[in-house]
Amino acid sequence: MAELERSSVIDGVVVVTPRVFADDRGMFVETFRQEWVPGAPPMVQANRADRQQGCLVGLHFHRHQADYWYVPFGRALVALHDLREGGPTDGASVTLEIGPHDHRGVYIPPGVAHGFYALTDLTITYLVDNYYDPDDELGVAWDDPALGIDWPDRSPILSERDRTNPLRADIPAELRPRHHG
Numbered sequence: 001m002a003e004l005e006r007s008s009v010i011d012g013v014v015v016v017t018p019r020v021f022a023d024d025r026g027m028f029v030e031t032f033r034q035e036w037v038p039g040a041p042p043m044v045q046a047n048r049a050d051r052q053q054g055c056l057v058g059l060h061f062h063r064h065q066a067d068y069w070y071v072p073f074g075r076a077l078v079a080l081h082d083l084r085e086g087g088p089t090d091g092a093s094v095t096l097e098i099g100p101h102d103h104r105g106v107y108i109p110p111g112v113a114h115g116f117y118a119l120t121d122l123t124i125t126y127l128v129d130n131y132y133d134p135d136d137e138l139g140v141a142w143d144d145p146a147l148g149i150d151w152p153d154r155s156p157i158l159s160e161r162d163r164t165n166p167l168r169a170d171i172p173a174e175l176r177p178r179h180h181g
Contacts, residue, residue, distance in 0.1 A: 058115020074122025087179030
């Protein structure tokens with residue numbers, strides 16, 4: 001059975017440490033079970049991304065989509081920031097490292113901005129509970145001082161989109177996620 005840890009910093013975030021079965025042939029691990037996030041909608045799409053060391057992705061957020069991240073190869077520093085207005089953890093940030101050294105996965109609810117820094121070349125897989133919707137693909141500046149995220153690199157490899165994400169204070173009110181608790 002997996003060990004489930006509900007974040008004490010950001011409401012709704014769940015960190016999963018699954019059980020690993022290993023012997024002289026190799027290893028087996030369940031990377032996701034719907035029952036690990038009770039009450040969450042079912043995941044409907046799976047994606048994979050390969051990133052090179054030094055790349056930073058994000059911070060992205062969705063108003064209507066949750067993500068579940070797992071890194072089978074390499075190591076990622078994951079950063080999360082709660083953008084949900086009116087919620088008990090609005091404005092909170094947390095970082096954690098995930099990868100095959102511990103096989104942890106991370107469930108990220110809607111309204112929580114998420115990004116990662118590739119500590120090594122890596123592969124990340126992520127499940128989502130809604131099909132891709134470009135109108136629900138939003139961002140906040142990775143280096144916004146208001147987020148308080150201590151990234152290991154102040155000049156990472158970034159996409160054009162991630163270079164131009166707005167500061168938290170500049171996200172239009174109509175795009176800000178609301179807490180639904």
